[in-house]
Amino acid sequence: MITETKTVVKAGWNLANSYAQLPQSFFTRLNPNPVSSPKLIILNHPLAKSLGFNFEELKDNDGAAIFAGNEIPEGAVPIAQAYAGHQFGHFTMLGDGRALLLGEQITPKGQRFDIQLKGSGRTPYSRGGDGRAALGPMLREYIISEAMHGFNIPTTRSLAVVTTGETVFREKEEIGAILTRVAASHLRVGTFQYASNWCSVGELKALADYTLKRHFPEIHNDEDRYLSMLEEIIRRQASLIAKWQLVGFIHGVMNTDNMTISGETIDYGPCAFMDSYNPETVFSSIDIYGRYAYGNQPNIAAWNLSRLAEALLPLISDNEELAVKLAKDAISSFDDLYHNNWITGMRAKLGIFNTEIEDEALIGKLLSIMETYGADYTNTFRALALNKLEDMMIFDTEEFVKWHEMWQARLERQKEPKESSYELMKSSNPAIIPRNHRVEEALEAAVNGDYSVMEKLNDALSNPFEYSAKQDEYAKLPKKRNCAYRTFCGT
Structure with missing residues (x-):
């Protein structure tokens, strides 16, 4: 009762x-x-x-x-x-x-x-x-x-x-x-898809007006408020997905019902964090074709947002042809918005304060070297931030040595001292992530009645940019590196 x-x-x-x-x-x-x-x-x-x-x-x-x-x-x-x-x-x-x-x-x-x-x-x-x-x-x-x-x-x-x-x-x-x-x-993209497919236009408008009032009050009275709402959602999602990519987070099930209107991450079912850098990384047991692989997440976000735009067409304009054009123009902005967020974040991860045309090539070269040698994504940037280039095979390679020289020369061209660059890197690169083996370790202990393992993990993760001694243990990689880790939706 x-x-x-x-x-x-x-x-x-x-x-x-x-x-x-x-x-x-x-x-x-x-x-x-x-x-x-x-x-x-x-x-x-x-x-x-x-x-x-x-x-x-x-x-x-x-x-x-x-x-x-x-x-x-x-x-x-x-x-x-x-x-x-x-x-x-x-x-x-x-x-x-x-x-x-x-x-x-x-x-x-x-x-x-x-x-x-x-x-x-x-x-x-x-x-x-x-x-x-x-x-x-x-x-x-x-x-x-x-x-x-x-x-x-x-x-x-x-x-x-x-x-x-x-x-x-x-x-x-x-x-x-x-x-x-x-x-x-x-509120989800899927909420608007539901309204578009099973409700009246009046009900769709009621949902949109509610969303504007709750999440976008600053544009609630705009003449083109429904288009403005779409544009703001696109901006929020471009920022969110860039943040995912920057820490190596893989959602695992980016269905449209798992994309929020607010711009928050939702539904942590088959999610995990990437170890060795590889854009094709997939952990979800049900994603057998890699639809939601790490490297595909920006594309899927744009695809999902296109479905939202379709649902909003009757509100964007009474003229269907004009509504489609306005929606397409809005969606087309996602790639640039995402890329600008991502490259800004990558510059910070490398201690770069200003902008040079060659930065993208410098970033791309490092990621290519990491992929070639299967370098751990988080620990590579952690080592760079600490300026401790040891215990990882990638740092002994000829390709990395050449890259490191170019990177150091790039830092020297800034007006900020290198000490500031390393501080920026520490504030932009988490010292630890929820390592898959550590999460599994905590869950196994918990279901057997021991919650202390999870409590310690949560404590270490509560300030991931701390770079404290207590976090060192959680930065260690599992003993078995190349095992096929799989996550499940938990339903």
Whole structure:
């Protein structure tokens, strides 16, 4: 039985429900499915504080019951959101098949964040699934999303994980769990695709107006506001994908339902970080053709944004031919926007403050050498930032020695001293990433009841640019370098 808790004042719940004011076609109201024995496993103290929650109150049994969906905080209107999406290029109707939006927490600073339970049970959009989630994948999302936050990359975040006391069945029996996810919103490209395909133009306009008010208030009254919104989304995504590439992050499942309107990274299913530099790197077990490979992520982002543009055509202009032209012009800007973000970031990774025409060739040459020798992406830049060129085969090669001379000459042509360049590099190159073997190590220990491994990993990742002694262990590569690592979507 689900009850409504009255601990809202003590715990700090301050929920609004603006999304639930949209037309009924965009969501279904329902309560989470209660679980037998909820237990709070991890609670994000800094995030809870920033959201206005009382950490101590959330830690008690009432907090576990809320994060499990057994109790509903006062002010919540739980809903499952409807959306569609291109999954590996194939369009289909989707929706929150195992998640419920409790509402929007209004923070002490007046900001608005979605609070969503992931793994809270079946919904009308479950499509045959059980609506539940396993502990391992929920902890993976916690680790990776918080690491991304540490990298200063826009992302949904993880507030809490609870175990349910129940078993879920995947390829084997696994511990059931629920993740509480925090997002600027859960509006997706797929939300607009859903509206375009199954709703009226009036409902599409209502969704767009809501999105403008929530995420783009500065252009809400523009004459061409829907085109301006598209252009702003393109800018945000160009910046986001460049940030992914700069740290070697591979999302793994860049379906249109996994691209947010806000510009945040969402859904950490088969994601991972690249070790040896190779643009063709794929980790996802279901991406057998490499559609979402590391080097293809910018192209896929542009493709996804084109699908958003198609959905918005009726709002961009009543003249279909003009709407198509305006949308195409907007989409065509993505490549330059992405490239400018990426090369600016790459200059920073190499300690370069100003711009020279030859910079792109210098960057490209280093990446080519790294690919040839299978050099670790993160540790190569880490070593350059520390000016400790040792213990990696690439540094002994003739190609690298020549490149290093060109790079040093490039730094000497700047007015900034080299010490400043190395400081810029340290602030632009994470000392550590969530190494795949370290993540797996933490998850294996956690599902066996030992959360200390995960806690230490999260602590080390909380400030990835610290370059502290405690991080050195996490910079080490696995003993077996060339094993075929695979990730799974966790559904």
